[in-house]
Amino acid sequence: xxxxxxxxxxxxxxxxxxxxxxxxxxxxxxxxxxxxxxxxxxxxxxxxxxxxxxxxxxxxxxxxxxxxxxxxxxxxxxxxxxxxxxxxxxxxxxxxxxxxxxxxxxxxxxxxxxxxxxxxxxxxxxxxxxxxxxxxxxxxxxxxxxxxxxxxxxxxxxxxxxxxxxxxxxxxxxxxxxxxxxxxxxxxxxxxxxxxxxxxxxxxxxxxxxxxxxxxxxxxxxxxxxxxxxxxxxxxxxxxxxxxxxxxxxxxxxxxxxxxxxxxxxxxxxxxxxxxxxxxxxxxxxxxxxxxxxxxxxxxxxxxxxxxxxxxxxxxxxxxxxxxxxxxxxxxxxxxxxxxxxxxxxxxxxxxxxxxxxxxxxxxxxxx
Amino acid sequence: xxxxxxxxxxxxxxxxxxxxxxxxxxxxxxxxxxxxxxxxxxxxxxxxxxxxxxxxxxxxxxxxxxxxxxxxxxxxxxxxxxxxxxxxxxxxxxxxxxxxxxxxxxxxxxxxxxxxxxxxxxxxxxxxxxxxxxxxxxxxxxxxxxxxxxxxxxxxxxxxxxxxxxxxxxxxxxxxxxxxxxxxxxxxxxxxxxxxxxxxxxxxxxxxxxxxxxxxxxxxxxxxxxxxxxxxxxxxxxxxxxxxxxxxxxxxxxxxxxxxxxxxxxxxxxxxxxxxxxxxxxxxxxxxxxxxxxxxxxxxxxxxxxxxxxxxxxxxxxxxxxxxxxxxxxxxxxxxxxxxxxxxxxxxxx
Numbered sequence: 263x264x265x266x267x268x269x270x271x272x273x274x275x276x277x278x279x280x281x282x283x284x285x286x287x288x289x290x291x292x293x294x295x296x297x298x299x300x301x302x303x304x305x306x307x308x309x310x311x312x313x314x315x316x317x318x319x320x321x322x323x324x325x326x327x328x329x330x331x332x333x334x335x336x337x338x339x340x341x342x343x344x345x346x347x348x349x350x351x352x353x354x355x356x357x358x359x360x361x362x363x364x365x366x367x368x369x370x371x372x373x374x375x376x377x378x379x380x381x382x383x384x385x386x387x388x389x390x391x392x393x394x395x396x397x398x399x400x401x402x403x404x405x406x407x408x409x410x411x412x413x414x415x416x417x418x419x420x421x422x423x424x425x426x427x428x429x430x431x432x433x434x435x436x437x438x439x440x441x442x443x444x445x446x447x448x449x450x451x452x453x454x455x456x457x458x459x460x461x462x463x464x465x466x467x468x469x470x471x472x473x474x475x476x477x478x479x480x481x482x483x484x485x486x487x488x489x490x491x492x493x494x495x496x497x498x499x500x501x502x503x504x505x506x507x508x509x510x511x512x513x514x515x516x517x518x519x520x521x522x523x524x525x526x527x528x529x530x531x532x533x534x535x536x537x538x539x540x541x542x543x544x545x546x547x548x549x550x551x552x553x554x555x556x557x558x559x560x561x562x563x564x565x566x567x568x569x570x571x572x573x574x575x576x577x578x579x580x581x582x583x584x585x586x587x588x589x590x591x592x593x594x595x596x597x598x599x600x601x602x603x604x605x606x607x608x609x610x611x612x613x614x615x616x617x618x619x620x621x622x623x624x625x626x627x628x629x630x
Numbered sequence: 631x632x633x634x635x636x637x638x639x640x641x642x643x644x645x646x647x648x649x650x651x652x653x654x655x656x657x658x659x660x661x662x663x664x665x666x667x668x669x670x671x672x673x674x675x676x677x678x679x680x681x682x683x684x685x686x687x688x689x690x691x692x693x694x695x696x697x698x699x700x701x702x703x704x705x706x707x708x709x710x711x712x713x714x715x716x717x718x719x720x721x722x723x724x725x726x727x728x729x730x731x732x733x734x735x736x737x738x739x740x741x742x743x744x745x746x747x748x749x750x751x752x753x754x755x756x757x758x759x760x761x762x763x764x765x766x767x768x769x770x771x772x773x774x775x776x777x778x779x780x781x782x783x784x785x786x787x788x789x790x791x792x793x794x795x796x797x798x799x800x801x802x803x804x805x806x807x808x809x810x811x812x813x814x815x816x817x818x819x820x821x822x823x824x825x826x827x828x829x830x831x832x833x834x835x836x837x838x839x840x841x842x843x844x845x846x847x848x849x850x851x852x853x854x855x856x857x858x859x860x861x862x863x864x865x866x867x868x869x870x871x872x873x874x875x876x877x878x879x880x881x882x883x884x885x886x887x888x889x890x891x892x893x894x895x896x897x898x899x900x901x902x903x904x905x906x907x908x909x910x911x912x913x914x915x916x917x918x919x920x921x922x923x924x925x926x927x928x929x930x931x932x933x934x935x936x937x938x939x940x941x942x943x944x945x946x947x948x949x950x951x952x953x954x955x956x957x958x959x960x961x962x963x964x965x966x967x968x969x970x971x972x973x974x975x976x977x978x979x980x
Contacts, residue, residue, distance in 0.1 A: 390956060392781055
């Protein structure tokens with residue numbers, strides 16, 4: 263990475279990796295990003311926190327203390343932190359079930375995240391959703407969705423609402439390379455293009471849909487072209503500054519012109535979910551190579567260290583502190599109470615009814 | 631008498647069925663191995679047959695298709711991309727051309743994008759072409775039902791949505807022996823069949839499953855236990871909790887219960903059900919799916935139509951609650967042996 267240092271106000275100008283575009287003038291994208299020590303330290307903090315949340319979730323899951331399904335995002339942290347650096351919480355975000363990174367960046371504390379996975383009342387969805395279903399109304403985070411691709415038309419609906427209410431905001435609609443072949447995505451794309459909605463489609467291409475490599479699932483693996491008439495941009499999403507700059511442009515574009523079809527080239531170190539060891543369809547060398555050459559946290563760490571913005575010792579201290587904080591958050595969350603039985607029957611409709619819960623409580627409950 | 635008692639206490643889920651000839655050479659198989667064996671049998675005997683779905687090539691996420699691709703070839707056992715509506719439509723097309731089509735939907739929870747293809751295309755093809763075309767050689771398999779930690783999207787029982795569509799058959803086995811026999815019948819039945827497999831049973835345990843080709847007829851329920859005082863109707867994994875509930879009730883009240891495994895949801899074997907309810911005068915129906923509009927409602931309506939004057943009590947139902955299938959509350963949601971026990975008792979003592 264080539265960078266120059268301006269002595270006066272301690273900012274860094276960093277050259278960004280090349281992009282590929284589809285029906286889009288590449289010169290509109292910046293070739294450099296300007297950042298500061300403050301920004302880089304924040305990015306490092308946030309990414310490392312997400313990394314520790316994932317590592318800690320893995321341990322608790324293997325101990326059967328987190329149950330259900332759990333999809334970790336180690337290796338993709340640059341996306342979640344980079345996106346938020348380019349937009350605000352007034353921009354809507356919707357994604358699939360690999361949502362821990364987004365949950366954290368959209369305002370959930372590690373405590374609340376773990377509590378949700380442990381099924382505690384203090385969880386973000388009162389323990390009723392679990393790992394796949396994080397949401398946050400105050401920060402416009404629409405989840406956290408289980409059915410592959412189903413969130414995409416929903417995201418277009420959000421975009422319409424924003425335009426309809428004349429908000430200067432975008433709807434960021436995330437999905438994976440595996441979801442790209444869902445018909446409903448083509449439907450959503452057409453609507454967004456036809457009505458020029460501020461919909462930013464983002465394909466997180468981590469090369470594998472569960473255990474299926476992209477070449478075996480998609481006739482066209484240039485996901486950034488699959489919006490057809492919608493202009494597309496493919497970026498190296500392991501570079502957090504590239505993600506940030508792209509999202510800044512996307513926000514402007516979405517509000518002024520309409521939809522954009524982004525492809526984020528990324529990689530997940532772990533399997534699809536905790537049920538997938540992740541090594542039967544790829545080899546360890548491939549995973550190790552990405553870790554060594556394209557890790558998003560290492561990229562920022564090198565920027566910090568190479569430009570002497572902090573020392574190795576300081577970085578290690580920060581890492582240790584984050585590790586401790588996350589472990590503590592998880593341990594605390596573990597002690598939180600589970601939801602009361604009556605929560606089984608709340609949040610279905612919005613009226614208050616008494617329900618039969620167990621037949622042994624026949625005398626003081628009412629039949630449905 | 632003692633032998634009969636001992637047989638009774640082995641779980642109903644691992645029992646044979648009367649249609650299965652006895653004394654055949656058999657191997658101990660789990661449900662998933664029985665299904666694998668059935669698919670292998672079809673692929674061997676029917677050269678038009680093919681099996682496809684998400685991840686089936688390596689064996690599938692539950693290993694039901696393990697080894698089939700190596701044995702029968704890439705053009706017959708293959709993966710599809712992740713697109714349920716596409717998979718179902720593609721399957722309808724293949725079947726319309728006469729290919730024995732066995733499509734897999736990875737979890738029944740994912741079947742909804744395919745709902746239109748199944749309900750509007752597969753179910754109605756024979757009718758709207760006046761019999762010229764049909765997709766009778768279509769079978770769609772999907773794992774369904776609670777598994778202890780599946781949450782909202784890995785636990786659903788969607789049979790009621792499809793039971794509402796004339797033209798489809800819906801089959802649900804309770805154990806390894808039934809899985810093989812019913813699946814072979816389903817594949818060979820000249821109508822589109824939805825075959826829902828209770829995923830909690832896949833690896834639960836094993837029992838002797840005949841190695842030969844055998845079938846269990848569709849549209850025929852099985853009385854898995856005879857009794858006098860009340861008829862209990864269920865299917866799939868529910869037979870396990872019903873078995874436990876019945877054991878308790880019988881001991882406590884000194885009665886005998888008759889348990890019917892539906893095996894085929896559509897078409898319902900009303901003959902067996904009516905005969906039983908006319909004998910006992912009382913009935914409880916159990917299913918995991920939510921109560922409102924579940925197939926228990928249809929069965930109850932039919933029973934009161936045909937057996938009204940024989941009924942001594944209202945028809946009881948033990949079902950999932952009318953909520954989405956929860957994650958941490960599964961134990962409260964699930965119609966387990968305690969709820970079944972209470973409901974059976976309530977109906978018997980009415």
